[in-house]
Every structure is written in structure tokens, then in C-alpha cells.
Amino acid sequence: MKVTGAQALFKALEGERVDTVFGIPGGAILPAYDPLIDSKVRHVLCRHEQGAGHAAEGYAWASGRVGVAMATSGPGGCNLVTALADAKMDSVPIVAITGQVPSPVVGNDAFQEADICGITMPITKHNYLVTDANLIAETLREAFHIASTGRPGPVLVDIPKDVLLQEITWRWPEEIDLPGYKPTTKGNLRQVRSAAKMIMESKRPVLYVGGGVIKANASKELFRLAADGRLPVTTTLMARGAFPDAHELALGMPGMHGGYPAVTAMQKADLLVALGTRFDDRVTGQLAAFAPDAKIIHVDIDPAEIGKNRNADVPIVGDAKDVIAKLHAELTRQQEEAGGVPDRSEWLLTLESWKQTYPYRYDQPADGPLKPQFAIERLYEATKGDAIVVAGVGQHQMWTSQFWRFSEPRTWVNSGGLGTMGFAVPAALGAAAARPDKRVVAVDGDGCFQMTAQELATSRTENIPFITAIINNAHLGMVRQWQELFYEERYSQVYLSYDVPDYVKLAEAYGAIGLRAEHPDEVDAVIEKALSITDRSVVIDFRVDQREMCFPMVPAGASNDDIIVGPEGLRPTNEPAEAPVA
Amino acid sequence: MNGQLHTISVLVEDKPGVLTRVAGLFAARGFNIDSLAVGPTSDDGLSRMTVVVHVDRKPLEQITKQLNKLINVIKILEHDPGEAVERELMLVKVRAAGEDRPRVMEISTVFRANVVDVTRSTLTLEATGKPEKLEALLELLRDFGVIELSRTGRIALARGDKGIRERGARSKVAAVGAEEWTGGGV
Numbered sequence: 001m002k003v004t005g006a007q008a009l010f011k012a013l014e015g016e017r018v019d020t021v022f023g024i025p026g027g028a029i030l031p032a033y034d035p036l037i038d039s040k041v042r043h044v045l046c047r048h049e050q051g052a053g054h055a056a057e058g059y060a061w062a063s064g065r066v067g068v069a070m071a072t073s074g075p076g077g078c079n080l081v082t083a084l085a086d087a088k089m090d091s092v093p094i095v096a097i098t099g100q101v102p103s104p105v106v107g108n109d110a111f112q113e114a115d116i117c118g119i120t121m122p123i124t125k126h127n128y129l130v131t132d133a134n135l136i137a138e139t140l141r142e143a144f145h146i147a148s149t150g151r152p153g154p155v156l157v158d159i160p161k162d163v164l165l166q167e168i169t170w171r172w173p174e175e176i177d178l179p180g181y182k183p184t185t186k187g188n189l190r191q192v193r194s195a196a197k198m199i200m201e202s203k204r205p206v207l208y209v210g211g212g213v214i215k216a217n218a219s220k221e222l223f224r225l226a227a228d229g230r231l232p233v234t235t236t237l238m239a240r241g242a243f244p245d246a247h248e249l250a251l252g253m254p255g256m257h258g259g260y261p262a263v264t265a266m267q268k269a270d271l272l273v274a275l276g277t278r279f280d281d282r283v284t285g286q287l288a289a290f291a292p293d294a295k296i297i298h299v300d301i302d303p304a305e306i307g308k309n310r311n312a313d314v315p316i317v318g319d320a321k322d323v324i325a326k327l328h329a330e331l332t333r334q335q336e337e338a339g340g341v342p343d344r345s346e347w348l349l350t351l352e353s354w355k356q357t358y359p360y361r362y363d364q365p366a367d368g369p370l371k372p373q374f375a376i377e378r379l380y381e382a383t384k385g386d387a388i389v390v391a392g393v394g395q396h397q398m399w400t401s402q403f404w405r406f407s408e409p410r411t412w413v414n415s416g417g418l419g420t421m422g423f424a425v426p427a428a429l430g431a432a433a434a435r436p437d438k439r440v441v442a443v444d445g446d447g448c449f450q451m452t453a454q455e456l457a458t459s460r461t462e463n464i465p466f467i468t469a470i471i472n473n474a475h476l477g478m479v480r481q482w483q484e485l486f487y488e489e490r491y492s493q494v495y496l497s498y499d500v501p502d503y504v505k506l507a508e509a510y511g512a513i514g515l516r517a518e519h520p521d522e523v524d525a526v527i528e529k530a531l532s533i534t535d536r537s538v539v540i541d542f543r544v545d546q547r548e549m550c551f552p553m554v555p556a557g558a559s560n561d562d563i564i565v566g567p568e569g570l571r572p573t574n575e576p577a578e579a580p581v582a
Numbered sequence: 583m584n585g586q587l588h589t590i591s592v593l594v595e596d597k598p599g600v601l602t603r604v605a606g607l608f609a610a611r612g613f614n615i616d617s618l619a620v621g622p623t624s625d626d627g628l629s630r631m632t633v634v635v636h637v638d639r640k641p642l643e644q645i646t647k648q649l650n651k652l653i654n655v656i657k658i659l660e661h662d663p664g665e666a667v668e669r670e671l672m673l674v675k676v677r678a679a680g681e682d683r684p685r686v687m688e689i690s691t692v693f694r695a696n697v698v699d700v701t702r703s704t705l706t707l708e709a710t711g712k713p714e715k716l717e718a719l720l721e722l723l724r725d726f727g728v729i730e731l732s733r734t735g736r737i738a739l740a741r742g743d744k745g746i747r748e749r750g751a752r753s754k755v756a757a758v759g760a761e762e763w764t765g766g767g768v
Contacts, residue, residue: 121603122610126653129598146653180595180656304647307640 005133006031006164009097010039012140015172018068020044020059020433021097022052026072027112029099031164044433044462047454049076051426053083054452056094058430060087061413062388062438064217066148067094067430073101074112077158078119082420084154085123089417090238091215093152095143096120100160103131116158125153133166138173145176150183151302152215183301187318187326195273195297195314196330199229200338202271202295204347207231208254208283211238211416212276212300216320219243219409222275225328230341231273232351234262236283238416239276241406251351255283256554257398260358263552263560265351269294276300276320279309280417289559299323358565360402362548368519369545372396372471375523376443377403379469382527387439388413388431392424392448394478395550396471400443411438422451425468429455432466439531440466446496446503447476453506459537460511467530467538468512473546474498481549485570498543507539516541585638587616589668589738592631592649593623593657593746600654604631607648613637617670617735628656630746632737659746661738668738671710673698674720677727678705686726693719704729 003011009032013021022044025033036043046052049071056067071080077098087094101110117129126146128139136159143155199205213222219242226233226249233243234254243250254262266272272294277283284290287309298305298312299320306315316323335341362373376399389404391397391414406412413431415423428442449470459465471477480494504514513533517526517540530538551566564570594600601620608615616634623630637645646658661668678686679702690697690707693715699706709719713736720728740749 117599118602121599121606178653181653302651304644304651308644 001170002167003170004031004035004164005136005159005166005168007035008133008136008168008170009140009159009164010035010041011170011172012137013041013068014039015137016066016140016144018066021068021070022046022055022059022430022433023070023097024049024052024072024076026076026099028073028101028161029070029076029097029164030072031161032070032097032099032159043070044429044458044464046426046429046458048452049079050082050422051429051452051455051458053080053094053096054086054420054423054426055430055433055455055458056096057083057087057090057092057423058390058413058427059434060092060094060430061427062410062431062440063434064410065093065434066144067092069094069096070098071096072099072112073116074114076112077116077156078114080156081119081123082418084120084156086415086418086420086423087154088123088125090415091152091211092154093147094154095140095147096154096156098156098158099164100129100158102162103160104162106160116156120156123154124156125151127156128158130157130159130163133163133168134171136163137171138176141173141176142178145178146181150181150185151212184303184317185301185319185322187299187316187323189326191314191316192323192326192330195316195327196334198271198295198297198314199231199273199331200334200342202342203344204269205231205271205273205344206251206265206269206294207233208236208266208272208274208277209233209239209242210236210275210277212320213239213242213324214409216276216301217409218276218319218321218324221321221324221328225324225331228328229331229335230344230348232265232348234258234266235406236277236280237401237414240401240404240412241409244407245405246407248352251355253401256285256556257402257550257552258283259360259402260552260563260565261351261354263554263563264354266291266294267560271295271297274298274300274312275324278305284309285554285558285560289561299327358552361566364520366520370518370520370523370543372473372542372544372548373399373403374520375469375471375517375542375544376400378523379441379443379527380404382524382531383439383441385411387411387441388435390414390424390428390431390440390442392442392444393419393421394445394448394476395473395481395548396443396445396448396477398550399471421445421448424448425452426455428466428468429459429464432459432464433462442466442468444468444470445477446470446472446474449503450496450501453510456507456510456512456537456539465533465535465537467540469540469542470503471544472498472503472541473544473548475546477546478550480546484549486555503539503541507537510537512537512539514539514541516543518543585636585641588635588637588642589661589666589736590633590635590646590649591659591661591738591740591746592633592655594629594631594652595654595656596622596627596629597654600629600652601631603652603654604633604649607652608633608635608645611645611648613641613645617733619735619737621737632735634736657746657749659740659749661740666738666740668712668736669710670713670716670736671708671734672716672720673706673708673732674723674728675699675704675706675730676723677703677729679703682726686723689719689722695719
């Protein structure tokens, strides 16, 4: 069968069982948009390529499948850059397809030409420039395979316009050959045995669970390991939902704005079982002072993460699902041999007492001002947690991670490693497209919201509704918090204003429903109203106390031992050298 | 410069951009490449890079692990000093007029270098050997005045009867706890 390169592209996408693509057409990608009309693939026409990129990420986060974004050459591809970098940092499987100027003029500074492969080389897992339409199907197969296996990540496929127009004989490659790509997925049994032994010998173990557990769909295995081994669990920002927060062994989120129980449990532990996590600086604080007494079992599919920041006593390379299942089996065996779970009641009691003494807290005065945590907590209560919650980056993100009580994986979507403001609205769009059966709620900051709000138009025209709750504190709140704490309250370029833009009117202009709550009394009614609307998007403008800060907090570069639980724990820093850098 | 000199052989697929990927990775992770030589191998479609870096043991491990993650990288071999044959080729144009000419020729003979170009005032020498030998030659030639210099950078093959593809990647299996170290890709 004779097909064009563009037709081959869509046949290949269909072959990969892609149901949705997020994108924007343009000159060089034009040929691909013609066969799209006849394709089974749904194209969601976004308003900005960055939005398309984050939507593809949101789709991948929520579904576990590869998200796809499409853009034209030059500016189109360049606008995908932030989303690709975000996906690289957070190991999100996406494939980006970009048009390129025709092969004969590549390198000629042609109209809308950019060397997108060169630009995205360090921020993709791999990328391709396809020079022959006969290679399109094979390249797409490789791209999807690379994006979704091993440590997932973004792959970009750049196709010149003439290659899209080239006529070829269609052939679906049954097999692909990637001699340099063979991820190790099976954990070494001998290492697993050593790990189980180390757990048996531990008096103060903690499971340090990262996003890899969600990526590997290993939540059930994790639950069995934790429950049967009586092992307390911390879930990082990337792993929220991997383990139910309501469980007695759940300690919540560790890190810079993590809870005291999680942060301190890791500091005092004699063993950390790190599962699909990378000892990121937001978790460890000052690395040299992190978990000083702990031995480390480090399980990761990426060997480069093992020993990168912290040496591992027992390294295990492999897929989290495989390794955790093996570890569970081996630990169960050793426990049976030993006549039961080792007695760690003292440790578990200590942890429980920390959970009682140091919960996340805030004070909502009855007469206002409205506290951001209150709005988020009420939202959580009203949805009963039965929603996919998406966050941007900053205070609102931390508060959402703190006050949302997760019970299932893939119900939390956010930008972790790259810290991409503006992530929430387009990612919510992508999550809602992936999971039309689920309620999707974006909790966003007013600063973040303004970076990508245009995708509300996409939501309306494509009929992909979701709720956006803007935690509007009129500021770039996290930066403001740092200036208050570390820059002697010298506020520099952080004020945005409560009412420019008018978020209710803006929502209405986009065909969404705009709602507002300024007082704690108004919160429940507004949320109830928002949840009653299912046929279009809703934007809630929660005008919250601009002075509210996010606690607990471990100042950047400080030891996790120096966690500041609340505003009363602050000490003045007059020494500029103590002012940490972000 | 910090750290030790390490020679790494990297077997790569001969695909567009692979040199940029490898070089870019070093740059992105903050390592200076001392020298880098690329050429075809006896296998069609495969090239071999020899990279020399000044780096401590620990960052070197990170670099090799990151290199392994590149899709086009098939195999990496770090050469232990003394366990590899290392060679380099150098072309050097040196002032050699009048009385200097026989003296340069004499030095060239001692180092088994070939004269590959002659002018009234200069000689161009071609020399091969271990990098230390080339350094020694160069040191002597500097007295006469080196006009121009071009070096290939180091290439290396491990001693013994095995090729790079048959070799285990050091003792990584134990080091990282893999069931089977396949030596590429994550």
C-alpha cells in the first residue's frame, strides 16, 4: 500500500494505540494535519505548544500511557521545550512530534527553522530527525518504546516537511532493534536477600518511596511490603498516592515542606529503603546531614541514580514492581524463619506520637482572612478525595500535597523536579482527556495560572471540563515567603494583585464558570456549586491571606534536623551568609 | 586539574548527532574532555570513541553510567592504566633552518618520527606513540620553535584476547546490584 509519510505517521500512531494527541498545526507540520482528518486519533487543539506539552504530560501522569504532543517547526518546537525538560526531570513518558523545514533547506536558516534535535538533546531521553519516510513507522515504534520503558521520559521525533510528503510503501515493523538500549528490570535475588536481611536487622526502618513506584504501577506490591513487614512509609512529592495517607504506617511527605513525622523519621532512621527515588536535594536538605545513621537500600531502574547523591549499602537495579515483589517474598520468608516481624514497637510508637504532636496545621479565624489551607482542605473534603488533583508550583502545590489525603496512585499530578510554574491548567486538561470518568481538580497559584490560562479555551472548545481552584494570594507567594524569611522582608517584584485580572471575568470570557470566595463562610457554598457543574470548566478565585506562609520548612541548604514546624519556630537571620539560595 | 587521567572507550552506533550527545553529556555534567578521538570500527554501523578525562573515581562512575543511558551507546570500557595499549599521532611544524635542521632531524630519528614536509625554514614531523613519548618529543622541539601542532588525541585498545563487546563492564554487576548488567540504556 502506497502512503505518504504523513499517513504513515498516523498509521504508526494508531499502531501504538494512541487515542489522543495534543497539538497545534503550522507550516512544516501541515502535511500531517491532512491525514489526521481521516484518522481515529483525536487531536486536541491547544492554544500554545507549551500547553500541548504539559497536556501530554498530564495525560501520561493520569493514565500511565504515553502522552503525545504535536507542533510545527521552529517556534512550535521551541515552545515544547519547557514541557520536555519537565518530563525529563519527572520521568514522564511523552512523545513529541515536530515538523521540520524541508530537508533541502535544513541548515539554511529557512523560515521557522530551529535545530530542535540539537536544542532538546539534553532534555529528552532520546530524539530523532527522520530523513526518510520509510523510517517513520520504525522511528515511532522506537520512540514509544524508549519513552515508556526503563526509566520513562520524553522522546522527540522531528520530521521534515518533504519527508511527510514522500510517498512510500507502508510497512509496520514487527520488531525494533536498539542494541544500546536494554534496561535492567529484574532485580538481583542475592541483593534482594541482603536487603531483606538488612530490614530484619533494622530497629528504625523507613520506606522512602519515590515516583518510580507509581511509574512501575507497584503500589499494591508496596502496600504488601509495608503492611506485612510493618514498615513505615514516606511518600515524596512525586509519590503522593503510592501509599494511602490514611494508613497507620503512612508518614506522609518528606522534604523541604514535608511533615515533621516524615522528615524526622528519615533523620532518625537506621535504615532507609529507597524505592524509585533519587535523593533529590528537596528531600535530603543538606546532604551530608541527611539521615546520618541510616544504612541505605537503594532500588532504582536507573543505575546512574544509585550512588549519585548518597552511597547505597545494598544497591538493586530493577523495576520497582519486580524488586518490591521479590523483596516482599524474601522478607516474608525471613520473618517466618525468625518467628515473626521483629519487634519495633518503640519506633512505631515514637512515629505515631510525632504524627499526633506535629500534624500539618493552620489557624483559620472565623471572621477571616481566608486561609489557603482551609480552602484546599474543604475542597478535599467536598470531593471526598475522589478526584485527580493537579498542582502548579509553589506554596499552593505544597499545601495541596500536605492537605490532600491520597489513597490511590495516579490521582496526583504536578511538576516536581523542574518546578514548572504554569503546569497545572494544561496538565489538568491532559488528565481530564485521559480520564473522562474522573473529576479533575487543578489547584493553582495566581502566578502559575496566568502563565498558561489560555488552555481554558481548549477546555471549552474541546469539551474537556475540569475545575481550577486558584489560591489567589496576589503574590508570587513562595518567592514572597523567602523574601520575608531570608531577605529582611524586602519584597521585590512579587506583588501581582488580587484583581488584575479579574479571574471570574476571565473564566467567563473563556466560556468557563467563574466563582469567587473571599471569606471562610463562602468556601463550602462555592465548592458545592463548582462540583455541581460537570459540563464545563469552573474557575474558583479563592482570595486568600497573602501573609500565610508554608510550613513546616527546612531552609535550603540547612539540615533536615533544623526543620521549622511553624511561624513560631522562626529565628531572625541577620547574617546574609545564612540566607540560603534557592 | 582535579582527579586522575582516565581513558574510556565508547562503542557507539554510527548515527547522526552521536558525537554531540556524548560531548554534550560531558559538558552538561561539568566535565572537561582532555581529548576525544572518533573513528569507524570493524563492524559496519559502529564507531568507537576514545575519551580522555581528568576526573576523580566517583564522578567518573557517574559519567560512565550517564553515558550508558545514551540510546546510541552500545558499550563502554574504562581502561585501567597499564592494561591498555594507548597511542596517539601528532603532526608538528617546527622551525629548522641552518644549523637547526640537522639537530631537528636527529631528534626526529631518535623518536622514530617521519619528516613529511620540508621548506627552507621548517620541517613537518609525523610522530606516533604513547602520549608521554609525544610529550617528550614536543618538549625538545620547543627549543627550536613550534609553528603549528595537530594531535589526534589518544586511542586505546585493552590488552588481551578479548574485544570490547566481550568484556564485562568492570565489576558493575556487583557494584549496582543488577541481575544482569547489559551495559546500556535505562
